[in-house]
Amino acid sequence: MAGETTIMVVGNLVDNPELRFTPAGVPVAKFRVASTPRTFNKTTNAWEDGESLFLTCSVWRQAAEHVAESLARGMRVIVQGRLKQRSYEDREGVKRTVYELDVDEVGPSLRNATAKVTKSVTKTEGQQQGQADGWGGAKPAPPAGTPAPAAQPAGGYSDTPPF
Numbered sequence: 749m750a751g752e753t754t755i756m757v758v759g760n761l762v763d764n765p766e767l768r769f770t771p772a773g774v775p776v777a778k779f780r781v782a783s784t785p786r787t788f789n790k791t792t793n794a795w796e797d798g799e800s801l802f803l804t805c806s807v808w809r810q811a812a813e814h815v816a817e818s819l820a821r822g823m824r825v826i827v828q829g830r831l832k833q834r835s836y837e838d839r840e841g842v843k844r845t846v847y848e849l850d851v852d853e854v855g856p857s858l859r860n861a862t863a864k865v866t867k868s869v870t871k872t873e874g875q876q877q878g879q880a881d882g883w884g885g886a887k888p889a890p891p892a893g894t895p896a897p898a899a900q901p902a903g904g905y906s907d908t909p910p911f
Contacts, residue, residue, distance in 0.1 A: 752830045752831075753830065753831040754828070754829070754830055754831070754852075755828070755829070755831050755849070756826065756827070756828040757781055757783050757801075757803060757826075757827050757828075757849070758783060758824070758825070758826050758827075758857060759781040759782050759783030759784070759801075759803075759824070759825065759827075760781065760782050760783075760822060760823065760824050760825070761779055761780070761781060761819060761820065761821050761822060761823050761825060762779075762780040762781065762782050762802065762821065763779065763780060763821050764779070764819075764820050764821045765777045765778065765779040765815045765816045765819055765820075766778050766779070766816075767812060767813065767815075767816035774808065774809060775808070775809060775810070775812040775813050775816075776806055776807070776808050776812050777806070777807050777811075777812035777813070777815045777816045778804065778805065778806050779804075779805050779807075779815065779819070780802055780803065780804050780805065781802070781803050781805055781825060781827055781849075782800045782801070782802050782803075783800065783801045783803070784797050784798060784799075784800040784801075785797070785798035785799075786798065803827075803847065803848070803849050804846070804848045804849070805827055805829065805848070805849045805851050805854070806848065806849070806850055806851060807829075807851035807854060810868070811851070811854070814868065815854055818856075819854075819856065823856055823857075823861070824856065824857035824859065824860065824861065825854060825855065825856055825857060826853075826854070826855055826856075826857050827849060827851055827853070827854045828851070828852055828853040828854070829849045829850050829851040829852045829853070829854075830849070830850045830852065831847060831848075831849055832847070832848050832849070832850055833845060833846075833847055834846050834847075834848060
C-alpha cells in the first residue's frame with residue numbers, strides 16, 4: 749500500500765520460526781530477527797558491537813510454510829517488509845508500543861553460508877498442461893524403459909503440512 753514504511757533488515761534468527769494456522773486455515777509464521785551494528789574502533793583497533801535491534805516478523809501463506817521448513821535459529825537472514833507500529837496496554841495498565849515487520853521477502857544470507865534453492869510448484873501451476881519442471885518449461889519425455897513415477901496428488905500438491 750502507498751505510504752507504508754518499507755525496510756530491509758539483515759540479522760540472525762533469535763529462535764526457530766513458529767508456524768501456525770488461522771481459524772480459516774491460512775498459514776502464518778512468526779520469528780524474531782536480531783540485528784546488531786558493528787563498528788571498528790580505531791583507538792582499540794577492534795570491532796565493537798552496538799545495541800541490538802530485535803524485531804518480530806510475520807510472514808503469511810505459502811511463504812510461511814517455506815520459512816518454517818527452511819530457516820532455523822541462528823541463521824543469518826535478509827528480511828524485507830512493511831514496518832508496523834502497534835500500541836497496547838499491558839496487565840499493569842502501562843501503555844506499550846511495539847514495532848513489527850509484515851514480511852514480503854525473506855531468505856538466508858549467503859555471506860557465510862551456502863543454500864540450495866528448490867522452486868516449489870503451486871497448486872495452480874501444477875494443474876496446467878505441460879507444466880512440469882517448475883520453471884515454466886515443458887518436461888521432457890523420460891528415456892524409453894524408464895519406470896513410471898510414483899503416484900502423486902493432483903498437480904503435485906499436498907495438503908499435508910511439511911512437518
